[in-house]
Amino acid sequence: MIVSCLRALLSHWRRNPVQLFAYLAGLALATALWSGVQAINAEARASYDAAATTLGEGQYDLLIPWQGDRIPLDDYISLRRSGWLVSPVIVGRLDDIQLVGIDLVTSATGLGTGNVTSVPLALASETLLANEDTAQKLGPLVNVTVDASIAPGMAVGDIGLVQRLLGRDDLSHLVLLPDQSLGQPDLSVIVPSLRIQRAQQVTSISQLTNSFHLNLTAFGLLSFAVGLFIVHSTIGLAFEQRRGMIRTLRSLGVPLRILLTLIAIEMLTLAAIGAGFGIVLGYLIAAFLLPDVAATLRGLYGAEISGTLELRASWWVSGLLLALVGTAAALSSRIWQIAKMPLLASVRPRAWVIATASRFRLQSIIAVSLLSATILLGLFVKGLVAGFALLGCLLIGAALALPALAASILTLLQRYTTAPVWTWFWADTRQQLPGLSLALMALLLAVSANIGVSTMVSSFRLTFVSFLDQRLAPELFVQVETKDQSIALAAFLDLRKIEVLPLSKTQVSITNKPVALYGVRVGPTYRNNWVFLDETDGAWDLVAHDTAVVVNEQLARRAGIWVDDLVQVAPDLALPIAAVVGDYGNPQGQVIVSENLFQNLHPDLYPSQFGIRTTEAPALRAQLVNTADIDNNAIIDQASIKALSLEVFERTFVVTAALNILTLGVASFAILMSLLTLADLRVPQLAPVWALGLTRQRLGWLELLRAVLLAAIVVVCAIPLGLTLAWVLLTIINVEAFGWQLPMYLFPLEYVQLGGFALVAAFLAAMWPAIRLMRTPPSSLLRVFASER
Amino acid sequence: MNVKVIVFLFLWPFGVLAQGFSGLGTGGDGFTMPKPQPAFSFPADHGPHPEYRIEWWYITANLNSPDGTTYGLQWTLFRTALAPGEALGWQSPQIWFGHASVTTPDQHFATERFARGGIGQAGVEASPFRAWIDEWALQGADFDLMNLTANGPDFGYDMLLQATGPLVLHGDKGYSVKSAEGQASYYYSQPFFKIGGTLKLPIGDIEVTGDAWLDREWSSQPLSDDQTGWDWFSLSFDSGAKLMGFQLRQTDGSLYSSSTWIGSDGATTSYADGAFGATPLSTSLIEGKDVPTSWRVTLPDQGVDVFVKAMNPDAWMGLSIPYWEGPVNVSGSHTGQGYLEMTGYE
Structure with missing residues (x-):
């Protein structure tokens, strides 16, 4: 049985x-993206x-320099000779590969960890470990052993070999081994230029990239939802x-x-x-x-x-x-x-075609309550979870409201029509709404999500570009390695009577979080270029007089402080915030003080980066290299940094655009499937109209027009919904997730283009059913009358 | 990434597994081999011999606190070379490691350090004498008066050593044969150190005095392929005489022994294979291994027939190269104390 x-x-x-x-395809599409x-x-x-893991980040405490990223070998030996059990690491770039050199003998996973008899021959063999891709890039330079567990773009080897490949004789940081010995003197006595960075204070790369992955996940979830609409409607019909x-x-x-x-x-x-x-x-x-x-x-x-x-x-x-x-x-x-x-x-x-007004009413009631919830959540609830709940309520509420909204628009259109064919057309369209509503909802979600996400990405780009202009005002940037170089360069530039922006930098701890402390020379560039989110009058004057600081938005939001609140800059110094500055894409908090104040707080540190304003960048660059003895590689011009940053965004756009097309594709597939499944059911409804004299061609064109018209209604609804979505993403989700708010910009042309895509998608989706209708043999239309069920 | 799998398989001086020994036995690779009839030159030979594969500076001491409690102490600096010779910086083929331990009647503390040669983290200089790894050191103006320090996570010590007798050469003028096939090492000792200083233990600092024994040995192939471990005794009798004896256990169950009788004036008599005998009397279960911790030791030629018993059987050195090393008490034909080292019971 x-x-x-x-x-x-x-x-x-x-x-x-x-x-x-x-x-099957609905499920496949839902699952695919x-x-x-x-x-x-x-x-x-x-x-x-x-x-x-390769870098040992987040596992061990590290000793790192207060300034710069290089530690002399002598410091390592001094520490070991005074009982500090540390292991040296050197990190550097060879072309676009990151080389990591460790001391195989003292490293935390080295000889001390036990089973020495299984430990293979690496020191003598002078080989780097890298995954297959990286190994190929390293190619003939050096012996490479393929090890799939090594992170992409990295190669690991003995410190002696890596130093030789990088042409360096110093170290990058020291790993503080877990078991230290008795009788250890204070670090500040042995090597005062180093400090301990606790493992948990490291900002991991996965934290940094969270926003990007969140974006991807949102797209995936969206397409999943659209795919499920297809599945739901197919199951219903079946x-x-x-x-x-x-x-x-x-x-x-x-x-x-x-x-x-x-x-x-x-x-x-x-x-x-x-x-x-x-x-x-x-x-x-x-x-x-x-x-x-x-x-x-x-x-x-x-x-x-x-x-x-x-x-x-x-x-x-x-x-x-x-x-x-x-x-x-x-x-x-x-x-x-x-x-x-x-x-x-x-x-x-009964099919789903006979969905009654009561179902619409129920949907509308749910939609209204969800949209009210959206408003309440937006007004009164804070937090990331609330933000996502808000998004969910908004999207589902809007989707559920769509059929009722479309029905009333169609009723309105019907009321203003007198020609019998068009009256029939509007009525017939309205009658089809229940069957198409799921597909239309899917289209609405896809279009509005595309509008929302592209608004967010484009706003981010605009903001970031103007932020780059703000921050990259100096035409040249020079990086120095030593205090002597710093002093010499400062003197050299002083003679030129041009605006110089020396930058001192160190890490401090504010409310137990690592924060970057910057010392800047307040000058015209800062005063004219920096745009604050909020400020007191004469903010830069206050900073210049050492009586206030500027903080970035991340620190302000995280620590719950704003303009006029106090910041503990040093153990015995708290200064009010003169201004809060937007600092996009950076996860770390920043406090900016004047160079004088910085010098008082950290007399041992020197400016390691200089921004230079000049109208003759190439000439000055040549002078710096020839006269001031600055390495050409230590000078970066503004244009190349900008170009690099913008290229990154172009890549982001490629990804976003691809996802846009994919989601729209899924939505138009939903329309196609709905129309196809409806087509057979509609023959009995179309037969009388045909019998009254409308040709099959005419009927087919009307079908196409209907699809495009419904899509147009959806697009009109999708634009406000998409903008609301973008607003929620920018002002609620972004702040909750990453600590900074993005200003929202509008891109009407893009929306028109997207709307156009949606109409084309609907047109294409309706084409096959329409052609099928045009080719329906008159006999099957006649049969409707012959074999009334 | 698992760095374990990329660290070189070192050729341990006490390669406690068979494959470790097989590496040592083959020799070659450009290392210099010990030759009979050596003529040591001091203080230069207190310093390192990088053209040989392995070398060590090895101190053991039997200590007493004023309340009569006995303690043992060990300090060892090993040198092992990936290739003969020395080079500056990270390119040096020399690897150093240090072992330190303190044994109390009911506890045993042990720790180890590792270092690359060529960068100053560890090394040995002959005159003024200085042997160091990290903050550990054995150093003095000359070899007769030296400071000795080491620290671990939960113990440490700070000692002064003073020689009260001459250096002692083992085997034939310091050429010590280790197998019937003729594997050998250079081997001399300073068994006449008086020692005093402070043990830093979890219960607090303890002032101690006692006797210490220093062994110096270097070679490129001290063991033969079929040797699986050794039992080494350094015994100081109350009479003032001393006995160094070891036996190498071979895969066929046979033994190869060698010993030196040291008179209280430092005069030595060396004995070839078979004169010295050591038989386990009972074993203790330590870390899942049966380790002999009481022995009958004989050297009939000197009328020695003694019972040697570990002061604390639990003197297991659970380090990256595990072995047993601890102070012993001697009774029978002679009485006294000493140190016992056993490898290959892994």
Whole structure:
């Protein structure tokens, strides 16, 4: 019985292959973008972890210099000879590969860790360890042993070898080993130029890149939601059409429980197959996007991620589970209906087409309550979770409100029409709304999410570009390595009578968080270029007089302080905040004081970076190299920094644009599938109109027009929704997640373009059903009258 | 990344596993081999011999506190070379490591240090004598009066050593044969140190005095392929005489022994294989291993037939190269105290 029952159930798909395709493809699409995005995120996280492990970041306390990033070998020896158990590390770049040199003998995972007999021959073999990609790049330079566990873009080897490759004889930092010995003297007595950086104070690269991954995840989730709309509607249709079969089966004596179990197994198995396709598709999407994502992350955060994708259980299992849970949710209400259906219920295919006004009313009520919740959340609740709840309420509320809104627009249009064909057209469109509503909701979500996300990304770009202009006002930047160089350069520039912006920098701890303290020379460049988020009158004057500080937005928001509040700059010095400055993309807090004050607080430190205002950058650069003995590599001109930063954004845009197209594609697929599944049901409705004299061609064109018109209504609704979404992302989510707020800019042309895409997508989606309609044999239209059900 | 897998497989002086010994036994690789009839030149030979593969400066001491409690102390600086010779900076092929321990009647503290040669973190200079790794040091104006310091996470010591007798050469004028195939090392000792100073222990500082024994040995291939470990005794009898004896255990169950009888005036008599005998009487279970901690030791030629018993059986050196090393008490034909080192019971 079970087998024949199952065969009966499956015959439905054989007779409706398009429905089967819609079901499988809906699930595949839902799973694809989600798992693709998760695959990228998983790959990136694995790379960050590998990098942290390779560098020992976050595992051990480190000794780092108060200033600069170099430690003389003698300091290391002094520390060891006084009982400080530290192990040296050198980090440097060889082309675009980060070389990490460790002392294999003293390192925390070196000889002291035990099983020495399994320890292979590395010291004598003079080899670097790197993953396959990096090994190929290092090529003939040096012996390389391939080790997949090494972070991408990094190579690890013995400190002696790495020093030789980098042409250096110093160290970058010292790892403070976990077990120290008795009788250790104070660090400040042995090497006062070093300080301890606690493991937990390190800002990890994964923290830095969170915002980027959040973006990707949002896209993935969105497309998943759209895919589930497709699944939901397909399941609905399939169940309506199978009412007759179910009634027959039950009349033949199939117990309800067996029938329900079989249906659940059937649908979930198909779901698993669809999700399987989706995972394969997701892998392809991820592999396609990964190079651009990798380039973005490298440029934006200096984070290296692997260029090759691994099949990690974390993403494909989550994709599969989500797809199954989503299907089960859509399935449960239908199964509930069957369970409650009287044995001999009417088989009249009510279909979803006959959704009543009462369903619209219910949807509208839910929509209104969700949108009210959105407003309440926005006004009264703080926090990241509330921010996401707000987003959820907004999007679902708006989607649910769409059919009712569209219906009233259509009613309005119908009222102003007198021609009979158009009156029929509007009425017929309205009558189709329930069947198309899920697809339209999907389109609404896709378009508004695209508007929201591109507004956010574009706003970020505009803000960042003007921020770069603000911060990169000096035409030349010079980096010095030693105090003598710093003094000599300052004297050299003083003679030139041009504006110089020396920058001193160190790490301090404010409210137990590491904060960068900067000493600046207040001058015209700061006064004219820096744009504050908030300030007191004469902010720069106060800073110049050592009576106030400027802090960045991150510190202000994190510590809950704002203009006029006090900041503990040093143990015995608290100064009021004169201004808060936007500092985009930087996770760390900053306090800016005058150079005098900085010098008083940290007399041993010297300015290590100089910004120079000049109209003759190339000439001055030549002078610096020839006369002031500055290495040409230590001078960077503004244009090249800007170009580099902007290139990063272009990469980000490639990724965003690709995701935009993919989500729109998913949405138009939803429209196509809805129209196709509706097409057969609509023959009885169209036959009378045809009989009244409208040609099949005319009817086909009207179908196309209808799709485009509905899409236009959706686009009109999507623009305010997308902008609201962008506003929530910029002013609520961003601040909660990353500590800074982005100003919002509008890009009307982009929205018009996106709207155009949506209309084209709807047109394309409607084309096939329309063509099918145009080619419907008159005989099938006539049959409607012959065989009235 | 697991650095363990990229660290060089060192050829340990006490390579306690068979593969460790096989490396030592092969010799070659450009290292100089010990030759019979050496003529040591002091103080130069107190310093390092980088053209040989391995070398050590090894001090053990039996100590007493004023309340009569006995303690043991060990300080060792090992040198092992990846290639013969020395070079400056990280390119140096020399690796140094230090072991230090203190044994009390009921506790045993042990720790170790590692260092690369060529950068100043560790090394030995002959005159004025200075052997150091990190903050640990054995140093003095000459070899007869030296300071000795070491620290671990939970213990440390600061000692003064003063020689009261001559240096002693083992084997044939310092050429000490280690196997029937002729593997050998250069080996001399200073067994006549008086020692005094402070032990830093978790219960507090303890002033101690006692006797210390320094061993110097260097070689490029001291053991043969079929030797699995050794039992080494340095015994100081109440009569003033001393006995150094060791036996190497071989895979076929046979033993290879060597010993030196040291009169109270420093006059030596060396004994070849078979004269010295050491038989385990009982074992203790330490870290899951059966380790012999009481022995019958004989040297019939000198009328020696003594019972040697560990002061604290739990003197296990659980370091990256594990072995047993601790103070012993001697009774029987002679009475006294000493030190016992056993490897290969891993």
